[in-house]
Amino acid sequence: MGVELELQLLATHDFDLAPQAEDLLRVTARHSGAWDIKPEITRSMIEIGTSIQREHASLLAELRDMRDQLARAGRRLNIAVAGGGTHAFQNWSEQQIYPTERFRYISELYGYLAKQFTVFGQHVHVGCEDGDRALWLLHALSRYVPHFIALSASSPFVQGQDTGFDSARLNSVFAFPLAGRAPFVRSWDEFGTFFDKMTATGVVQSMKDFYWDIRPKPEYGTIELRVCDTPLSVERAAALACYLQSICRYLREEKPFEPAEDDYLVYTFNRFQACRFGLDGEIVDPKTKQRQKIRDDIIRTLARIDEHALDLRALDACNLVRDTLFDGNDAAWLRARREPGLPLSAVVEQQALRWARRP
Amino acid sequence: MPNWTLDGLRSADPVLGLAFVMLLAVVLANMLHRYARLPRVMGTMLVGALASPFALRLIDRSDLDPWKPLLDLAIGVLVFELGSRIRPRWLYDNPWLAAMCVLEGVLAGIAVTLALAWSGAPAVSAAMAGAVAMSTSPVIVMAMLHESRPRGQVTERLLLAAAVNSVLAILAIEGWRVVAAVGAPSPGAEMLSVGAGALYVVCGSFLLGVACGYVLHRLSRGTAESGAMPVLQIALVIAASLLAAQWKLSPLMTLLAAGVTARVAMGHRLTVEPQLGSAGAVLTVLLFISLGLLFSLEGAAEVWPWALAIIVARLAGKALGIFATAQKSGLGWRQAGALTIALQPMSSLAVLLAADSFVRPTPPGMNSAVLQALLLATTVMQLGGPLAMQWALQAVARESDGSGETRIGTSSGSGTSSSRSTAAGAGTSAGAR
Numbered sequence: 001m002g003v004e005l006e007l008q009l010l011a012t013h014d015f016d017l018a019p020q021a022e023d024l025l026r027v028t029a030r031h032s033g034a035w036d037i038k039p040e041i042t043r044s045m046i047e048i049g050t051s052i053q054r055e056h057a058s059l060l061a062e063l064r065d066m067r068d069q070l071a072r073a074g075r076r077l078n079i080a081v082a083g084g085g086t087h088a089f090q091n092w093s094e095q096q097i098y099p100t101e102r103f104r105y106i107s108e109l110y111g112y113l114a115k116q117f118t119v120f121g122q123h124v125h126v127g128c129e130d131g132d133r134a135l136w137l138l139h140a141l142s143r144y145v146p147h148f149i150a151l152s153a154s155s156p157f158v159q160g161q162d163t164g165f166d167s168a169r170l171n172s173v174f175a176f177p178l179a180g181r182a183p184f185v186r187s188w189d190e191f192g193t194f195f196d197k198m199t200a201t202g203v204v205q206s207m208k209d210f211y212w213d214i215r216p217k218p219e220y221g222t223i224e225l226r227v228c229d230t231p232l233s234v235e236r237a238a239a240l241a242c243y244l245q246s247i248c249r250y251l252r253e254e255k256p257f258e259p260a261e262d263d264y265l266v267y268t269f270n271r272f273q274a275c276r277f278g279l280d281g282e283i284v285d286p287k288t289k290q291r292q293k294i295r296d297d298i299i300r301t302l303a304r305i306d307e308h309a310l311d312l313r314a315l316d317a318c319n320l321v322r323d324t325l326f327d328g329n330d331a332a333w334l335r336a337r338r339e340p341g342l343p344l345s346a347v348v349e350q351q352a353l354r355w356a357r358r359p
Numbered sequence: 360m361p362n363w364t365l366d367g368l369r370s371a372d373p374v375l376g377l378a379f380v381m382l383l384a385v386v387l388a389n390m391l392h393r394y395a396r397l398p399r400v401m402g403t404m405l406v407g408a409l410a411s412p413f414a415l416r417l418i419d420r421s422d423l424d425p426w427k428p429l430l431d432l433a434i435g436v437l438v439f440e441l442g443s444r445i446r447p448r449w450l451y452d453n454p455w456l457a458a459m460c461v462l463e464g465v466l467a468g469i470a471v472t473l474a475l476a477w478s479g480a481p482a483v484s485a486a487m488a489g490a491v492a493m494s495t496s497p498v499i500v501m502a503m504l505h506e507s508r509p510r511g512q513v514t515e516r517l518l519l520a521a522a523v524n525s526v527l528a529i530l531a532i533e534g535w536r537v538v539a540a541v542g543a544p545s546p547g548a549e550m551l552s553v554g555a556g557a558l559y560v561v562c563g564s565f566l567l568g569v570a571c572g573y574v575l576h577r578l579s580r581g582t583a584e585s586g587a588m589p590v591l592q593i594a595l596v597i598a599a600s601l602l603a604a605q606w607k608l609s610p611l612m613t614l615l616a617a618g619v620t621a622r623v624a625m626g627h628r629l630t631v632e633p634q635l636g637s638a639g640a641v642l643t644v645l646l647f648i649s650l651g652l653l654f655s656l657e658g659a660a661e662v663w664p665w666a667l668a669i670i671v672a673r674l675a676g677k678a679l680g681i682f683a684t685a686q687k688s689g690l691g692w693r694q695a696g697a698l699t700i701a702l703q704p705m706s707s708l709a710v711l712l713a714a715d716s717f718v719r720p721t722p723p724g725m726n727s728a729v730l731q732a733l734l735l736a737t738t739v740m741q742l743g744g745p746l747a748m749q750w751a752l753q754a755v756a757r758e759s760d761g762s763g764e765t766r767i768g769t770s771s772g773s774g775t776s777s778s779r780s781t782a783a784g785a786g787t788s789a790g791a792r
Contacts, residue, residue: 011510013444013622019758023512027689041792075452076689078515106792117792208792346627 001127002222003059003241004049005230006040006120007070007355008087010080015348017044017090017118018079021098027073035066041103042095042118044087052127056242056314063234071356080352083237084330085120085155085169085229088344088351092116092159102208113176119169120230122152124241125222126248131188133252138182138214138223139259140251141244142267145213145227146274146283147301150294151321152228152240153278154330160344166278166331169229170271178204179211184261191216213271227271232330232354235320242317246309247301253308257287278329295325376418377426377648380410384648398745400502400647405742407651423649430649431604433642435596435614437501442568442618443631444518455688456516463680463702464524468493468531470676474668475729483539484726488733490535492673492705494528495521496741497611498650499704502643503748505633511758512690513697513751520702522615528706529564529609533557539724564608568616571599575617576624589632593639650707650741655734665732670740677702697756704744705737 011018021043028037034051048066053059067081074081095115097107107114128134153166165171173179185191198204207215213227225244231237250256263286273281279295302318309318328336337350388402410417423430450457472489476482500521504514537557540549575595579588599617603610621629633640659666678699685695752758 011515012446012449016510019510020512023689023691023694026691073689075449076456077512078446078449078452103792342627343630349627 001054001059001241001245002050002052002125002220003063003237004047004123004125005063005083005234005237006045006047006122007230008082008084008120009044009046009074010082010087010348010352012078012080015080015345015352017042017087017095019043019096020077020079021046023077024070024073024079027076028069031069031073033062033065033069035062037066037070039098039100039103041098041106041114043098044090044095045098045118045120053241055312056238056317059241060235060238063238067234067355067357080349080356082348082352082355083120083154083230083232084334084348084351085153085167086158086172087118087120088157088334088348089160090118092118110176113172116172116175119155119172121169121173121226122228122230122237122240124225124228124244125217125220126225126244127220127222131191131216131218132186134216134218134221134223135182135186135188135191136259137248137251138216139184139186139263140257141214141223141225141247142181142259142263143286144247144301145225145267146270146281146294147298148225148228148240148244149271149274150278150281151243151298151324151329152231152236153275154229154232154334156331156334157344157347162335162338165276166329167229167275170227170275173211173226176211178209180213181264181267182210182212182214182216184259184264229330232333232351233357234355236324236330239317239320239324242309242312242314243305243321246305246312246314246318249308249312250305256304260286262286278331279325298325376410376422377645380406380417380648381644384644398503398749399506400499401742401745403644403647404651404654404745407648408654408742409651410648411652411654413654413656418652420652423652426645426649428601429642430646431600431610432593432597433639433646434498435600435610436593436639436642437498437646438611438614439592439596439599439618439621440631440633441497441501441518441522442615442620443622443629445522445615445619445622447619447623449519450523453688455684456519459516459681459684459688459690460520460523461527461680462684463520463677463699464493464527466680467524467673467676468528470672470679471669474672475665475732478665478668480665480729480732481726483535483724484729486538487532487535487725488669488729490528490531491733492669492736493531494525494706495702496704496706496744497521497525497615498643498646498706499741499744499748502647503745503752507749507752509752509756509758511752511756513694513701513756514758516690516698517701517748517752520698524702525706526612526615529612530561533560560608561612563606564603564610564612565616567599567603567606567608568613569620571595571613571617572620573624575621575629579625579628588630589638592631653707654738654742655731656738657734658728658731659735662728662732662735665729666735666739669732669736673705673736673740674699674703694756697751700751700755701748703740703747705740707737707741 009018009020009024010016021039024046025037025039031037036049038047040047050059050062053062070081092112092115095118097103097114128137149167149170155167155169156162156165158168183194185194204210207217215224215226217224228240231240266284266286270283273283274294281294282291283294283297284291298321302322306318309315334347334351337347338344339346384403384406387406388399391397391402392399409415412419450460468489471492472485475485475488500517534557537550537554540553575591578591595617596614599613600610603613681695681699685692690698
């Protein structure tokens with residue numbers, strides 16, 4: 001597996017987004033560690049990517065190293081780095097597109113949506129043996145998408161307001177015409193046919209043009225889960241990745257169900273519930289048609305995957321996921337930090353301190 | 360009926376004259392900004408210069424003296440705000456940045472001193488000019504910050520460097536007084552006395568500033584939700600300025616320390632509106648008109664070589680200090696160039712010396728020709744400084760002005776492509792979008 005995290009760059013005097021991605025990239029150009037750092041669509045964002053990891057402990061160690069090196073580099077530049085799915089009070093119109101060909105293309109194509117895309121997510125890649133198995137896993141995982149949304153939700157505030165959503169970030173993603181989910185095809189050949197049709201229309205040029213919740217990444221040999229908000233700590237980011245890893249192993253080895261197209265009948269509703277209500281949301285099981293709280297579904301899932309987590313040495317990660325169910329997700333944590341009479345910048349500062357693991 | 364001829368305007372009440380000039384300044388400054396893209400600050404100073412004794416003679420410099428308390432307040436408001444923007448710990452987190460801030464000021468001072476001395480100026484006067492030349496005008500920096508709203512690394516370093524080099528300039532001026540006492544009849548006693556005085560000014564200003572910052576912190580606790588913060592801040596600035604003046608301390612250093620202390624103590628509870636609100640904005644217009652009125656071209660025909668030497672040597676000194684530490688401190692070359700240019704506006708002598716009058720702030724023992732050259736250089740760099748700063752921040756550093764305009768191109772030295780093979784990033788040069 002591999003983890004990508006999109007991070008916020010903040011000015012320390014007002015904790016608004018700071019357009020200093022180039023500066024941070026320059027200062028970290030010779031960083032130690034196998035992780036990678038690159039720009040994102042606007043100049044107040046950066047993205048880091050881990051190396052290929054197989055276990056929770058090494059993934060966490062790499063993320064911590066990344067966090068510490070970025071924090072040091074940020075202090076040299078008087079900027080703070082933070083997690084979180086959205087910035088609480090940034091104005092999208094003030095953001096600047098990072099000057100690369102790809103981002104200019106997106107900006108020209110999507111207009112203001114490109115700047116509104118100043119949101120921050122965690123993407124997790126899981127390796128698959130071949131395209132057919134990748135597609136099977138992609139569709140099987142769709143049932144668990146609400147888990148990851150609810151567990152990672154850390155974007156309750158947008159443009160200075162409490163949106164009422166635990167994850168408002170995904171509303172920005174859904175605005176794109178090629179957002180949503182992958183078509184229900186079972187073989188890689190079928191997918192190739194679909195992709196060829198789409199490129200022939202000129203609507204897409206590459207896989208990167210699809211903003212699906214789960215997306216195949218054939219050049220890496222992975223599928224990529226893209227629904228998570230960037231958590232407020234690397235510990236939670238690693239836990240979510242290993243929770244996904246454990247679920248994938250469970251699905252591949254036990255094949256508890258066969259994905260079907262009808263599973264997607266409830267997909268959008270379940271997704272909305274997770275975004276809006278987080279762990280308290282209610283989802284409909286596509287097979288049994290039963291409703292249950294997302295929290296309860298996660299508890300049951302954890303019980304089923306514990307053995308796989310043990311084999312993968314990911315029990316610590318699953319235990320952290322369990323703790324989240326009762327302590328609350330990051331959206332709840334952010335809301336709890338909002339004090340009357342204090343500006344939202346105080347919340348963002350707490351966010352940055354939590355990312356840096358300072359009280 | 361008022362007489363609308365120039366003679367009539369000159370003989371009118373000075374308060375009316377100043378009000379008329381303020382009106383004109385706002386209108387003309389906005390026109391120059393709209394049609395010629397000149398900073399409004401520059402337009403306002405130009406109007407002041409037009410009204411000055413060197414042009415239309417609408418207002419005499421001595422007419423400004425009754426307004427000095429308000430002008431001191433305007434300066435104090437901007438300096439306090441500058442202090443509140445500073446995070447002193449950054450100097451600790453980036454020691455090479457601390458070195459940059461000190462070096463650019465010190466090397467500028469040394470370069471100016473040497474350039475003047477080499478050109479035949481008396482050494483003691485050259486040293487004084489060097490001390491003054493160290494600083495960048497904090498009022499112009501803050502005024503341009505409000506006008507252009509840049510955000511970025513160069514902007515942050517500009518603010519910090521302006522604060523540091525202003526403090527260094529004050530220290531250097533106090534040091535100069537000690538050195539100048541060598542020529543006194545009893546040099547030992549005189550130097551001791553002046554030295555004690557310098558120590559008093561520096562330590563006293565710092566302590567007064569810290570005390571004022573903490574007072575604001577304590578008083579604001581009960582007023583956070585009543586919207587009284589701007590009033591408290593202005594009252595604090597007035598009190599700090601007057602106390603500093605009364606106790607012969609440095610208002611500039613006092614208010615910088617007060618702003619820094621307030622920010623450290625209060626964190627997010629300190630909300631500083633630009634120019635502390637609309638009252639401060641009015642005072643700022645008045646301030647820049649006054650700076651224009653104080654422009655001096657006196658003796659330009661004779662002293663222009665020294666003035667040019669001051670400007671060029673200052674530029675070279677600051678450039679050397681910045682470029683020597685740029686890479687180590689994490690600044691790109693292009694940004695280093697932008698910062699050098701942005702630091703060019705010079706501080707008014709009156710601001711640095713906290714003189715009692717605007718008419719002629721003359722340090723005792725200063726050669727009059729050197730003083731004229733210094734005032735001429737200050738005039739040029741105050742008038743041209745805002746334009747240079749605007750160009751540096753927008754065209755060279757390409758930092759945001761808050762309008763959300765897309766900037767094309769990157770700062771120098773930025774590496775954006777990934778060459779490492781990772782699970783998530785192999786072969787891509789940009790992010791996941």
